[in-house]
Amino acid sequence: MRTVLSILSLVVILASLTAACSAPQPTAASRPPTAAPPRPANPELILATTTSTQDSGLLDVLLPLFQQRTGYQVKPIAVGSGQAMVMGERGEADVLLVHAPDAEKKFMADGHGTSRQLVMHNDFIIVGPTADPAVVKGAKTAGQALAKIAESRSLFLSRGDNSGTNQLELKLWKALGANPKGQPWYQETGQGMGATLNVASEKDGYTITDRATYLANKKYLTLGILVEGDKALLNVYHVIQVNPQKSVSINAAGARAFADFLVAPETQKIIGQFGADKLGSPLFFPDAGKEDEEVGG
């Protein structure tokens, strides 16, 4: 009996071993329709993007569509903006979808990318405890709000992870001429947006967040929206094709196809409607074709 069991388990293990060794199958959602799908020469495409982009769920809608249409197998690697940009620099990704404009401009200036196109934006909001000790509500600009927080030395939570959100936040502090790092009321979580919101909620602190993540988590939080609408709070997404001269393995064709897909009118429409049914208002605003200045990027 015992030997039978052992042999059985051995068989199961060997079966799984061979299964894991085989190439990953396309997912059910991304399986092409019965019509013969296009097969590009190099179907693998590595997309470096940010955790907040992935967390929003937008990619879960867009990517299967893209895969279906073009036959490209996209591997979305969700990391912090900083890491995404470095992956681009090293040629470890083919295309980037990020929202850190200053870092992106430097990226392009250094010749790491061949093309940078505006895709969409969502916005950040400043949230905080409903009691609002720093009297932030009613501030006209984000800068004013932050200044009040700094003055009153109220608790502020920063992501502190070099993500796009974090970079925007730091940019705002810099514009004030303030340097809150190291101050006891300024705390860095080093984590994603959801986690940071949680900490802020627990500790009754202020933080800057993208609207989407806030809305998704609202029912668990005791924070309210205090400041919104300032142009400086716009979070602008660009799609960047990595310079193929970096490495032979860069899938330039795939990168271009993806970028074209993102700015195509059809896709832009989908982007504009995403999340409306679930959260009441759409999470993203399509901007393809516009000038950067229009959206404060």
Add this chain to the structure above:
Amino acid sequence: MDLIVDGFRQAIALMLGLDRELLRVTWLSLQVSGSATFLSLLIGIPLGTFLALNRFPGRHLVISLVNTGMGLPPVVVGLFVTIMLWRNGPLGLLHLLYTPMAMVIAQCIIAAPIVTGLTLAAMQSLNPRLRLQLLALGASRWQMLWLLVREARLPLLAAVMAGFGGVISEIGASMMVGGNILGQTRVLTTATVMETSKGNFALAIALSIVLLLLVYAINLFLTHIQQQGRAP
């Protein structure tokens, strides 16, 4: 507290409804960690036995390395494997990064020292005279090794459980080398982390419960085998 109750409810709903995504993620977790554990056994048990039964210069050094390896932070392993496997890395042409195979490799590196170290301890705990007796009974080298391994099967199965436990619950390396890609390299642990970071706590708890049940079921099976050989 209501979060945990919520989580339980969601877990039951997912499992009873045989949620497609849950099944896929669970099956991949099993495949990856199962394969990694199996490979680490192939490496660890012979290596551990060899170290236990043979004397050679530098033996102490090797054993210290093995023992250090048992405490290797998985995230460090993940980092090194990533650097090896990415496109411009030495093994880039294998195109293994962000595939389940890469996760198997990383998890194997994590589990192998654990299995080796525990096998070493298990074999060393055998009566040293036993080896002589088996030789005297006319056992060939392989017969003797087989009998010694069989004799030590209780602690060896514990080694298997330790190796498996170490990798099925591992996140850092799996995240880094796998990328947590939906439908390709997303496993229970990386999915849990992602849902937590998104703020979907109930779902994260549900996934954790599934993971715990999975680990329990496997260990139940292994423990059953282990305890069968015990004296009455």
Add this chain to the structure above:
Amino acid sequence: MNPPPSATAKRNGPALQATGLVVHLGGRFVLEVPSLAVERGEVLAIIGPNGSGKSTLLQALALLVPLTSGELYFEGESVHPGSDLVALRRRMAVVFQEPLLLNMSVRENVTMGLRLRGLSQSQVACRADFWLQRFGIASLAMRHARALSGGEAQRASLARAFALEPEVLFLDEPFAALDAPTRAELIESLVTVLRETGVTTVFVTHDRNEALALGHRVGVLMDGRLRQLDRPEVVFGAPVDLEVAAFVGMETVLPGRVLAQEESLALVQVSGSRVEVVSDLPPGREVLVCLRPEDVTLHAPHNGGPSSSARNRLRGRVSRLSPRGALVAVTVECGFPLVATVTRRSALDMALSLGQQVDVTFKASAAHLIPR
């Protein structure tokens, strides 16, 4: 049920032979035996104090430990680096001091060696049944090895070894870890089985009585060297030197000088007395007179004619009484110390006490001279 026919056919030459055998372990000298032959069908008992190298000698002969130098011959075939050691070991069997049973049932343990050799199921079953019965553990066959007592486990180890029908059997202090009654039982069983099977046996022990009971020849190993190898009565009665004498139990050792010798009877001056000892040593030789305590008899002092056939009679005083289990060792000072053993009963009957005057007698043939 008769024992299955023994595997040893009638051949010439010793079963085992070693020449120039030297073993160094971990850089240290352990063993040096210039020549040793174990005759077919004999039981060779190797005795010696702890640390003398007995186990190493046994393991070397059983091909379990490599020789530093020297040659071994098994049934006339030379054992050299290219030899198939596994095949040769399969013609032998070893029983160690610990039963060293595996984590399985008694039956599975006893059949282990047979299964390793690839014998058929029926052969295995037949031999296992026979030997389990022979050693009285047939009723324990299905019990797990861990559930056995020390004696039962050692019986299993013996059954396991005999079931292999080896050409040579090695036993390394098999009863040393057992309590006295169990030990006595097992020695009984072993003596009978050895007599029945006639298998060539090398038996290592530190217990002199076991060697006497089992051995056709006795070898005394001290500090890695074989001091004496002869029939038991010779080794115990005529030890070749002082150290061997002490080990084999000659408790009375007295320096003396041969005064005269005639027809193998020597007159020896020992301190102020003269004793007669059977010996061929010439006059003028310095010697040691050795006596076993059991060969020295105590009598109540009495003058007059001989009351025993012993040629030697001395008078002295009891200087020491040491209980030894069922016996009492009595040291008598008669110008020099003589040690005698009496039963406790006798001690009581004679009302032995310190300072008491007694007569001691011993036969000339019981004493032994070692030239100095």
